[in-house]
Amino acid sequence: MVRVLAAVVPAACLLFAVPAQAADEGTERLFTFKDPKITESSGLAVSPTHDGIYYTHNDSSAAPTFYAVDGKGRTRAAFQISGAEARDWEAMAATKDAATGRGVLWFADIGDNMDGAWPDISIYKVPEPRTIAGATLPATRYRFKYADGARNAEGIMVNPKTGRLYVVSKEFAGSVYAAPKKLRADRTNVLRKVAAAPLMATDAAYAPDGSSYVIRTYFSATLYQPSGKTISRLEMPELKQAESITYTRDGKALLTGSEGVKSPVYRVPLPEREGARPTPTPSATRSATAAPAAADTGGTSGLTLTNVLIWLAAAAIAVGGITFLARRTR
Template sequence: MRALAAAGAVTMATCALFAVPARAAVADEGMERLFTFKDPKITESSGLAVSPTHKGIYYTHNDSAASPTFYAVDGKGRTRATFQVQGAQARDWEAMAATKDPATGQATLWFADIGDNLNGAWPDISIYRVVEPQTLKDATLPATRYRFRYADGGRNAEGIMINPRTGRLYVVSKEFAGSVYAAPKKLRTDKTNVLRKVAVAPLMATDAAYAPDGSSYVVRTYFSATIYSSSGKMITRVSMPELKQAESIAYTADGKSLLTGSEGAQSPVYRVTIPAAARPATTPSPTSAAPQTPAQDAGAASRAAVDAGATGLSIKDILIWVAAAATAVGTITFIARRTR
């Protein structure tokens, strides 16, 4: 129990360091507050996704210590329906994704129970697949559960994304040197699926999402968002509004903007315009191009670990990273001495 308390204290100290005060309703040019969650039950919005079939509807769910519940919210922040995921656990739900199956066209929602503040304490993690409800009415929905483990050992993660061209699932770890992990092409329910590293990710990634046309993906951190080509090459960084604890990221349906949210009661969701050069070239059409996946050329992983540009870091970010590392080490040392 002392070890668990120590780990929790370290996590809280690190998160507190990265968190910044909320800003006014209208942020910088290209940023606008889209809505604020009005439901008092939405207190730790950790995942965010745009409905593939219900126009103007957004999905979210709470963080750890919550029930396996998600909410359908309209463009004014009002909850239109509350859904329970049958037979699911919510140990630490950290992310979600929404897409249409490229083979069947079926709208699908994914919920990721992937948080692990002990960085590898859980023997496996779970991600649930739910068919998107056709009507916005409170209901309990069946789910398919997939178990996963990392090929290179357990870790904490807060981001998932689905390539709309291939339907392949990716998990993005939340670490000082994060990574993008690819799931097998075909997921199995009768065995644990293995996640394998395919690309680097920015410092302390809190969420990720694929563009609607599958040509690029974005990774959110406490500081900003970084857009990558589907091959894993950095395209650009996008400034984000300052939020209390930036937790979520999603693309708008047209792929021209990003949506980002925060934890906290009555938390806001912002829409941020993507620079023109980083937007999809055409109207989203997931099946119109050949499949691609995040990947690195030989030796890129080791180079990226020290290449600030490749991981979307500025000098300010690096200084904050150093301060966070020092704080974490100091906290661990203090707690270890107190709990001997």
């Protein structure tokens, strides 16, 4: 019971401690995937070099294939990745090589519904196609393991300023894990925990300018400063199964999608200057004898018994629903 509470209380705090801002009135359905082969869109990225092109891939039990889609949801090309497996692809990211200006795509085979079924996970680095026409592309495979034991994950992101790769675990009390600064293809790389993540994270992405990152859950999206400090939590449009999130190329909005045949992708404008405004901290006039602020997990310091009971009740309901949902999803 103690172990259960230890996992549930932080998760409940992350979910309810930071009030969600309502989705902007400018939220719109950007497009719907038209291709019947796109049945479980799990990753989403905006092309860094081709205007009006979006990339996606299916979830597990699929070939190592990704799709280039235009702004009306029509598939422009399908690409195969050589030397890659697709055990449980859950996420992707797109960056630009600072030296060459060429786009780089990252595909994350990081799903592990048994939380330890696989001895390691893999992330593939693929050069972005120069032209949007079907082709087979080479990949560099990087293997990873977690410093604190295997776990399930569905989110990756790459800091465009540093080039560093991060994996976000999908748990009741999830975490952000940093990859080594220099990745090695000839040995297993170790992922180390660097920040907290919200309850049941399904995707993550870095802003194009590196000023913030976002983590998506089944319920909402949370914005963070690069340090891991919470900025705010945003409401998202209702989706059948919220799976993916990314920033638009200009960084002014988020794109979020769902699994399913003919699933939609929504554009959610970010509040003006959102990335520059942190979540309010406790007042400087707080008594010196009060408990110190907790580590940044959404402002959960100073809990009262009432707070705990409310969070436990809410978490119990959430855990039941999420467990049911998680067992039905990959």
